[in-house]
Amino acid sequence: MSSLLAIYAGAFALISAALSVTRPNAVHSLLYLVVTLLALAVCFFALGAAFAAVLLIMIYAGAIVVLFVFVVMTLPISPEAITRERALLRRAWPLPVLMSVLIVAPFVFGEIGLKATGQPAPVSAQEVGKLLFGPWALAVELASLLLLAGLIGVRHIGRSDRSPRSGS
Amino acid sequence: MTGSDLIGIMILAAGLFAIGVFGVLARRGMLFQLVALEVALSGPALGFIAAGAYHADPEGQGMFILVLTLAATEVAVGLALFLRLRRLTGTDDSDAISGLKG
Numbered sequence: 629m630s631s632l633l634a635i636y637a638g639a640f641a642l643i644s645a646a647l648s649v650t651r652p653n654a655v656h657s658l659l660y661l662v663v664t665l666l667a668l669a670v671c672f673f674a675l676g677a678a679f680a681a682v683l684l685i686m687i688y689a690g691a692i693v694v695l696f697v698f699v700v701m702t703l704p705i706s707p708e709a710i711t712r713e714r715a716l717l718r719r720a721w722p723l724p725v726l727m728s729v730l731i732v733a734p735f736v737f738g739e740i741g742l743k744a745t746g747q748p749a750p751v752s753a754q755e756v757g758k759l760l761f762g763p764w765a766l767a768v769e770l771a772s773l774l775l776l777a778g779l780i781g782v783r784h785i786g787r788s789d790r791s792p793r794s795g796s
Numbered sequence: 797m798t799g800s801d802l803i804g805i806m807i808l809a810a811g812l813f814a815i816g817v818f819g820v821l822a823r824r825g826m827l828f829q830l831v832a833l834e835v836a837l838s839g840p841a842l843g844f845i846a847a848g849a850y851h852a853d854p855e856g857q858g859m860f861i862l863v864l865t866l867a868a869t870e871v872a873v874g875l876a877l878f879l880r881l882r883r884l885t886g887t888d889d890s891d892a893i894s895g896l897k898g
Binding site: 631632634635638639641642645646648649650654657658661664665668671672675676677679680683684687688691692695696699700702703713716717720721723724725727728729731732735736749750751755756758759760764767771774775777778779781782785786 | 812
């Protein structure tokens with residue numbers, strides 16, 4: 629429960645996230661995304677949410693990044709594509725930076741005057757399970773419905789055009 | 797953890813979200829936009845975990861699990877659309893499909 633460690637790891641995640649969204653090479657971008665997620669997992673662990681930290685490493689840094697790596701393997705990373713990506717980014721950054729600053733400014737100035745009171749304590753996985761399968765059972769069902777809709781949608785989008793259309 | 801620590805972590809979470817929004821707006825390659833979307837979703841996740849830890853409440857981690865489900869679905873659908881885009885147009889520029897066909 630060291631909040632200093634949590635803030636340190638969170639700042640590390642912030643820096644590697646900024647690097648991740650500005651790299652012209654897709655593989656470098658993914659590697660910085662992994663660094664961001666691992667730093668966030670350290671932050672979660674320091675905040676006393678060990679279950680969430682393990683889930684973050686297993687699902688985000690494991691499953692989701694592996695999905696990205698599979699797609700990147702089908703992608704030809706040529707020097708021309710990297711130079712094009714770099715040129716595009718050099719031209720297009722000022723307006724998005726302005727919009728992001730406008731988004732984050734109310735958060736920063738709204739939080740500084742905040743007076744919060746609470747008793748921090750680590751939350752165990754048992755309590756999370758009791759919550760999810762008790763009062764939040766409907767939300768879990770909706771999440772499973774979302775996963776089913778995603779599965780059917782991906783099956784439909786990824787269908788090859790050459791195969792005979794069946795079912796739809 | 798004191799209140800000022802919570803405020804610091806909340807500002808970090810807002811910064812993560814803003815960096816993700818910047819990536820979605822500034823990049824044109826669809827794969828980079830999906831990576832930026834992941835970064836943007838991890839900001840609210842950090843906010844939920846920090847608030848749950850501060851109030852010693854399991855609901856923060858419950859919301860984190862729901863965000864995780866959303867992120868997994870979004871990446872699967874987004875990557876399928878990306879592969880479809882490359883098969884259809886031969887580029888990975890998300891501006892290449894700016895029109896609809898009835």
